[in-house]
Amino acid sequence: MDTSATEQSPKVTLLADYEQPAYLVDEALLQFDLDSAKTRVVSTLTMRKNPQGPEADCILDGEALTLVSLKLDGKKLEGNQFQRTTSQLLIPNLPDKFELEIITEIEPDQNTALEGLYYSGSILCTQCEAEGFRRITYYPDRPDVMSVFTVTIVADREKWPVMLSNGNMEDQGVFDDGRHWVRWHDPHPKPSYLFALVAGDLHVQQDSFTTQSGREVALRIYVDPENKHKCDHALTSLKQAMKWDEDTYGREYDLDVFMIVAVNDFNMGAMENKGLNIFNAACVLATPETATDDDFYTIQSIVAHEYFHNWSGNRVTCRDWFQLSLKEGFTVMRDQSFSADLNSAAVQRIDDVNGLRSMQFAEDAGPMAHPVRPDSYIEISNFYTVTIYEKGAEVVRMINTLVGDEEFRKGTDLYFDRHDGQAVTTDDFVKAIEDANAVDLSQFKRWYEQAGTPELTIDTNYDPIEHRFTLTVTQACPATPGQATKQPFHIPLAVGLLDKSGTSLDMQLEDEAEPHHGDTRILSVTEASQTFEFINVSSEPLASVLRGFSAPVKLKYDLSNHQLAFLMVNDKDSFNRWDAGQKLIINILLELVADIQQNNPLVLSSLLVNQFERILTDKKLDPALIAKMLTLPTENYLAAQMTTPDVDAIHQAREFLKRNIAVSLKGLFNQTYEKLSVKKAYDFNADDMAMRSLKNVCLSYLVASGDPLQLQRCLRQMKQADNMTELLAGLRLMVDQSGLERENALRSFYEQWKQDRQVVDKWLAVQAASTLPDTLIRVKGLMKHEAFSIKNPNNVRALIGMFCRNNPVHFHAKDGSGYRFLAEQILVLDKLNPQVAARMLGALNSWRRYDEQRQQLMKQALESIAEQQDLSADVYEIVTKYLA
Ligand code: PHE
Numbered sequence: 001m002d003t004s005a006t007e008q009s010p011k012v013t014l015l016a017d018y019e020q021p022a023y024l025v026d027e028a029l030l031q032f033d034l035d036s037a038k039t040r041v042v043s044t045l046t047m048r049k050n051p052q053g054p055e056a057d058c059i060l061d062g063e064a065l066t067l068v069s070l071k072l073d074g075k076k077l078e079g080n081q082f083q084r085t086t087s088q089l090l091i092p093n094l095p096d097k098f099e100l101e102i103i104t105e106i107e108p109d110q111n112t113a114l115e116g117l118y119y120s121g122s123i124l125c126t127q128c129e130a131e132g133f134r135r136i137t138y139y140p141d142r143p144d145v146m147s148v149f150t151v152t153i154v155a156d157r158e159k160w161p162v163m164l165s166n167g168n169m170e171d172q173g174v175f176d177d178g179r180h181w182v183r184w185h186d187p188h189p190k191p192s193y194l195f196a197l198v199a200g201d202l203h204v205q206q207d208s209f210t211t212q213s214g215r216e217v218a219l220r221i222y223v224d225p226e227n228k229h230k231c232d233h234a235l236t237s238l239k240q241a242m243k244w245d246e247d248t249y250g251r252e253y254d255l256d257v258f259m260i261v262a263v264n265d266f267n268m269g270a271m272e273n274k275g276l277n278i279f280n281a282a283c284v285l286a287t288p289e290t291a292t293d294d295d296f297y298t299i300q301s302i303v304a305h306e307y308f309h310n311w312s313g314n315r316v317t318c319r320d321w322f323q324l325s326l327k328e329g330f331t332v333m334r335d336q337s338f339s340a341d342l343n344s345a346a347v348q349r350i351d352d353v354n355g356l357r358s359m360q361f362a363e364d365a366g367p368m369a370h371p372v373r374p375d376s377y378i379e380i381s382n383f384y385t386v387t388i389y390e391k392g393a394e395v396v397r398m399i400n401t402l403v404g405d406e407e408f409r410k411g412t413d414l415y416f417d418r419h420d421g422q423a424v425t426t427d428d429f430v431k432a433i434e435d436a437n438a439v440d441l442s443q444f445k446r447w448y449e450q451a452g453t454p455e456l457t458i459d460t461n462y463d464p465i466e467h468r469f470t471l472t473v474t475q476a477c478p479a480t481p482g483q484a485t486k487q488p489f490h491i492p493l494a495v496g497l498l499d500k501s502g503t504s505l506d507m508q509l510e511d512e513a514e515p516h517h518g519d520t521r522i523l524s525v526t527e528a529s530q531t532f533e534f535i536n537v538s539s540e541p542l543a544s545v546l547r548g549f550s551a552p553v554k555l556k557y558d559l560s561n562h563q564l565a566f567l568m569v570n571d572k573d574s575f576n577r578w579d580a581g582q583k584l585i586i587n588i589l590l591e592l593v594a595d596i597q598q599n600n601p602l603v604l605s606s607l608l609v610n611q612f613e614r615i616l617t618d619k620k621l622d623p624a625l626i627a628k629m630l631t632l633p634t635e636n637y638l639a640a641q642m643t644t645p646d647v648d649a650i651h652q653a654r655e656f657l658k659r660n661i662a663v664s665l666k667g668l669f670n671q672t673y674e675k676l677s678v679k680k681a682y683d684f685n686a687d688d689m690a691m692r693s694l695k696n697v698c699l700s701y702l703v704a705s706g707d708p709l710q711l712q713r714c715l716r717q718m719k720q721a722d723n724m725t726e727l728l729a730g731l732r733l734m735v736d737q738s739g740l741e742r743e744n745a746l747r748s749f750y751e752q753w754k755q756d757r758q759v760v761d762k763w764l765a766v767q768a769a770s771t772l773p774d775t776l777i778r779v780k781g782l783m784k785h786e787a788f789s790i791k792n793p794n795n796v797r798a799l800i801g802m803f804c805r806n807n808p809v810h811f812h813a814k815d816g817s818g819y820r821f822l823a824e825q826i827l828v829l830d831k832l833n834p835q836v837a838a839r840m841l842g843a844l845n846s847w848r849r850y851d852e853q854r855q856q857l858m859k860q861a862l863e864s865i866a867e868q869q870d871l872s873a874d875v876y877e878i879v880t881k882y883l884a
């Protein structure tokens, strides 16, 4: 019999199969005897039958555990009194109430998957979301089982002086034999995925925060002693987040202490464990010398994100993992508005939409497309996606837009109030908003159920005699795996009308008595095709639609390059100004691509040069926005705009455009660069950040102009920089220049920073993104460098991830070398860390969009993975869905 097929087909979990848990855990007492080689866990669970649950045996999850003993109400259970498989423990015939004592042993230093209890450098730490707790002890490891945890940790005092878990510290003591113990108690019932434990020789930086009701909270950041100078920014961000959540959502912190720990080995960005957030060191540590402005920005938002989870995720959690976006979409939406409030709202929106359109739209158009609330999965770790997070955030944002700010706040108040301490669904979230405001969001809920990016077509017509302006909106959504047809979405469409001089026109729909004043109004689109008639429109307007990107859709709105150029300088909405500029640039670049393909001579668009000049000299425009508007779309984004991407022509077209704009406007770039080069000490604030970003954009054009003197200027900037933003910007430009200066720049950068992991990762990433022809050979060489370990996810993402995702010219090399390289690495990684391996596969998401030859090569790479025996469920699921 052929068993490989069954071995290779891991179980599919369906939303439709959801059942309440048969047994509940009221209390969990955990005792850890810590040791990196063998840790002993004694778990005492106070359990009872769930009155609402099904009649079923008690099943506990458990993976890679050694079971030492099992006791029921104090009596040892013999082997014939329970059943054990590789993933479960089944105990039949249980009373309605009972106490289970389970003793297991685990091996943290063998754990390279970084799930459960593992060793990172010299720190022992846990990662339990989504299903890591079952690698610590047997437990009903599902989010709808919420329990009060008390955790005692015992360990060698010298080796593990700091021992942390969730909640408040209750007691501690010392034994005679050199060991010590500590007991933590978390009064808030929580699911097992929020459990955390950390032990190590850690430095702590302390601060405090007084909540709105006067509660004093101790704030502590724990780091390896070598990182003790890198905590300030995270602490500041944390206090900003705590204050903001009180002011904006009325949410207050609920324990005596809030702790953050930084670890070097982490699969994701950070984790919101109750009272004890664990962070990827790269997402929390920063000094101006070692972190760029973008890093500072990201750290501020991730610290806030994890903190916000204390309410949106922890106090109110998810019923099952299909509801993941309940906490993630909402929390991303919250961190995005936090960042918008603290920094530039326009820049924040541009960055968020840019990320969504380049990553999530590709996911929605590919083989892994899934709804914001999926209905099936093989491996839940594969569903921590841009759809769940970023599209999920857009969905919550649309609800806010449709109901209004005050109404939305009323809705979230009701949601937190009604469901505090519960594990709920996205339907419960929507219901709370509806109930608080008497609105009907039933059609809107399709955003949670239907995958794919809707396409919105806009047609307009002006009747100069009747003074009527007609706006027709047609929506359609392409088929996605498992969903052939779609129902119309409920779409908030933000529009404004501009006259020839760029002035906003009043908007009065034909059934309205009064015109709407103000620049923008929200139209509610619910039908497949819908017409809006504006009356009393005195002159022919130009409609600016989807302002602020009011819905995550693809817009088909045929504007001429001149109309785009007009909006680029005149639109009242900053986002749409930027977007009009991007569309204009894309039109021009795609024409250049066509010219390259047909061997036509390439010409520079004077229209674009004129607009760039106007933007660059606009004194009223925020320099951060100027920098964004002068930044050309990435090659990947351009590839997504073509039916069949032509990687080489795209690269060539983009280089041509950049170089020629640079040559045309060299004087202006030069002048702006010099003006922004005033020496002043580094500070992280919106104004200074804006200046640095514009300065670096100017430098990149100057270098692109091809003038060798500009390289000297680039080297000078690197030499003089007192911050990583300016240093790295210089290095990025240098790595695309072959020659001795490049090698020297890379060598001295490494010599200066080799002790600093965060900086070394930048050094790896910069080289992986180089356009020079020998990049893959160099990447392979760097894998043998002392700076690289395949077991460290940040190293892998910096080098292999960067090459495969952000170096399209070399990754898509015609000989297939990039694809083969990726396949080889995935197979190595799958044995060590399946989650990281599965993520790397994302680089092949769009493989079916490429030309015949490349498709064939990518398919071969995928098949070479699919052929392997014993693939992890993570890689198996993605590879089979890609090939399906
Ligand atoms: N829940 C984390 C967050 O988004 C992400 C995460 C998921 C971290 C799974 C680790 C494992 O805040």
Ligand code: ZN
Pocket (backbone or CB within 6 Å): 305, 309, 327, 328, 331
């Ligand atoms: Zn999150």
